[in-house]
Amino acid sequence: MPQAERAGAMRARLLDATIGCVAELGYGGASTNDIVRRARVSRGALAHHFPTKADLVSAAAQRLLESKVDEFRARFGAIAPDRRTPAEGLGVLWSFYADTGGLVLLELMVAARHNPELAEVLAPMPDRIAEVTAEVFTEFFPDLADRPFLSEALRGVHALFSGLALNALPDGDPAGRGAEVRAFVKLLVSAAPHLHDAAFLIPDPA
Amino acid sequence: MPQAERAGAMRARLLDATIGCVAELGYGGASTNDIVRRARVSRGALAHHFPTKADLVSAAAQRLLESKVDEFRARFGAIAPDRRTPAEGLGVLWSFYADTGGLVLLELMVAARHNPELAEVLAPMPDRIAEVTAEVFTEFFPDLADRPFLSEALRGVHALFSGLALNALPDGDPAGRGAEVRAFVKLLVSAAPHLHDAAFLIPDPA
DNA sequence: CCACAAACAGGCAAGCCTGCCTGTTCGCGC
DNA sequence: GCGCGAACAGGCAGGCTTGCCTGTTTGTGG
Structure with missing residues (x-):
């Protein structure tokens, strides 16, 4: 799988997981741990694509x-x-x-x-x-x-x-x-x- | 000052401080520490009147x-x-x-x-x-x-x-x-x- | 006047969260 | 085929929060 597509899919999964977590746990209850768990992604990957949590939720x-x-x-x-x-x-x-x-x-x-x-x-x-x-x-x-x-x-x-x-x-x-x-x-x-x-x-x- | 009145005043101060903190910092940002600081009250007093945070915010x-x-x-x-x-x-x-x-x-x-x-x-x-x-x-x-x-x-x-x-x-x-x-x-x-x-x-x- | 309970003070510990840091794998261009 | 950087993995440390726990003062009823 080409690099760009892979990164895009990863981003999408992260974003969807974020939305899902906010829906399920609320904004206050959605931690980055929950998000990476739901997205089946490592913490490092998250940090790579969205350095800060604000970046993540904004994109989501x-x-x-x-x-x-x-x-x-x-x-x-x-x-x-x-x-x-x-x-x-x-x-x-x-x-x-x-x-x-x-x-x-x-x-x-x-x-x-x-x-x-x-x-x-x-x-x-x-x-x-x-x-x-x-x-x-x-x-x-x-x-x-x-x-x-x-x-x-x-x-x-x-x-x-x-x-x-x-x-x-x-x-x-x-x-x-x-x-x-x-x-x-x-x-x-x-x-x-x-x-x-x-x-x-x-x-x-x- | 009689006991009941004292407790009432304390409760009121705690409740007002809670509302103020939520107004200023948001629900997610309002910690019990902020609240007791704003109300000029010790942590113990808070725990005495409102055993859990949920009690506090509900009352507020x-x-x-x-x-x-x-x-x-x-x-x-x-x-x-x-x-x-x-x-x-x-x-x-x-x-x-x-x-x-x-x-x-x-x-x-x-x-x-x-x-x-x-x-x-x-x-x-x-x-x-x-x-x-x-x-x-x-x-x-x-x-x-x-x-x-x-x-x-x-x-x-x-x-x-x-x-x-x-x-x-x-x-x-x-x-x-x-x-x-x-x-x-x-x-x-x-x-x-x-x-x-x-x-x-x-x-x-x- | 005394014992008792409520009211209050402050500190401690466990848990969690975020951001960073190092290490590894994979794909792309030369 | 090779070097390089992006993509990814997982762990560590600092800070913060909450709930509890012990100690002290103050008001109240017998």
């Missing part, structure tokens, strides 16, 4: 973020064309936060507060996700592309979902008691296309 | 949660009566998440995933907050008390705000790029009372 965060973005595109594209409604898209968005990867992202997010290197990687995340979401949205629903407050609404939905995932964290159940809220949002989104003018939203000064 | 979480609930009530009541609109209330809600205490709550939230004792304390939190919020809301806006989806909307706003706070975490700025989203939500909330019937929300089957 990057990998996870990109993989999830791709996954998001794929899942959205996988919806049957005749069922591609914004409301249906919400399910895809939710899956972005509800699964294991989303959990890890959450954990890394708060860890970033005391890890500048991680913060640097994760800071552009909300914008990146919003960007991709908007991109996909305007691709599949071109007639809704220039709705007022579209960007704000999309970002809001993302924030809402990450908040729901967060709140559901302590009681183990990934769905938590957020199901009703999600249903409500779905209702709202279903209705939104029928509001052809947002002017009425401006409260009556009277 | 409890204290923080209750203090924030009280603070929420107080801040809401402090709004000038003639300015008490739901939209104005959003500011209070946001302050709940934007300040230091909210940050700590976020951090403890994700920490709870691998700390059953903490989880037990924090699990009822979303419900508790929703409850208090609904209570305050119906007290100040009795005519809006039985709006459809009120509970869902309130819970949604909370989730949204916690998500915004979370997303703003990596870039240090507590406000982050969430200001536009909050403005949008404010607009939505301002408009909501003018929608006297939610029936139109049901999408036209045609």
Whole structure:
């Protein structure tokens, strides 16, 4: 096996093991020992590719973020064309936060507060996700592309979902008691296309 | 000083120091050494009142949660009566998440995933907050008390705000790029009372 | 007034984690 | 075929953390 490929595979294994350990043990509980054990790699190899732990987790965060973005595109594209409604898209968005990867992202997010290197990687995340979401949205629903407050609404939905995932964290159940809220949002989104003018939203000064 | 009072004060100092350390160093970075140093207390005293670290942080979480609930009530009541609109209330809600205490709550939230004792304390939190919020809301806006989806909307706003706070975490700025989203939500909330019937929300089957 | 228990002080030991260091194998270019 | 450097293996040391353990003071009830 050529050198480059070997190193790449090793890096990938290390990164995946890191993500797995964070998912399983939490950011605080994931030690480099656990990681090398899970990846079936020696400590030396880890040190060779990622001199410091911050390098490792930063790279893992990057990998996870990109993989999830791709996954998001794929899942959205996988919806049957005749069922591609914004409301249906919400399910895809939710899956972005509800699964294991989303959990890890959450954990890394708060860890970033005391890890500048991680913060640097994760800071552009909300914008990146919003960007991709908007991109996909305007691709599949071109007639809704220039709705007022579209960007704000999309970002809001993302924030809402990450908040729901967060709140559901302590009681183990990934769905938590957020199901009703999600249903409500779905209702709202279903209705939104029928509001052809947002002017009425401006409260009556009277 | 009587015994009970002394012990109470000690407990309070320990708990406050714990919250302070978590705020400053993060959950993972807050060691019992830091805590006793900050509280000006000996290790023995800590061990006496909180045999294990989990006991300590659980108690601290409890204290923080209750203090924030009280603070929420107080801040809401402090709004000038003639300015008490739901939209104005959003500011209070946001302050709940934007300040230091909210940050700590976020951090403890994700920490709870691998700390059953903490989880037990924090699990009822979303419900508790929703409850208090609904209570305050119906007290100040009795005519809006039985709006459809009120509970869902309130819970949604909370989730949204916690998500915004979370997303703003990596870039240090507590406000982050969430200001536009909050403005949008404010607009939505301002408009909501003018929608006297939610029936139109049901999408036209045609 | 005394005995007792709670409250508090400080130190000790075991365990773990991270970073580095030396040694070995493998692939690549000449 | 050979030398060189990257890739990898495994162990060592320093530092830190947590929980416990012994010793001392202080308040309380009989």
